[in-house]
Amino acid sequence: IWEHEPLHSRELVKLCEEALDWKRSTTxxxxRKFIDRxxxxxxxxxxxxxxxxxxFEALQSEQFVEKSFDGSLPAFIAAxxxxxxxxxDEVIQIRQMIEDAAREN
Structure with missing residues (x-):
């Protein structure tokens, strides 16, 4: 949806049928579940x-860490x-994110 929005629900049905082989009712x-959320x-x-x-990705990540690691980001990173x-390069990027987050607090 994010890549095609705004779109008519009929277009969404067609996209889901082509990409996921979903029936109209499944789409x-x-x-409806996404709207309810x-x-x-x-x-x-x-x-x-x-x-x-x-x-959305940030919310999903937070919920995953909360449920799976009792909210402990260090426990998640260790696992x-x-x-x-x-x-x-990943180590450098993570260090930079930590430094940026520390400055914001």
């Missing part, structure tokens, strides 16, 4: 987002790095 069921809206058949994809080594 409308999933759309506050992600999208459907006004007069026109579907658009309520929050951006980046906001993640047990199975995957970070590249030097």
């Amino acid at each position: 409308y069921t999933v759309l 506050g992600l999208f809206k459907n006004e007069n058949g026109i579907v658009s987002s309520v929050i951006s994809r980046k906001e 993640f790095t047990r199975r995957k080594s970070l590249s030097e």
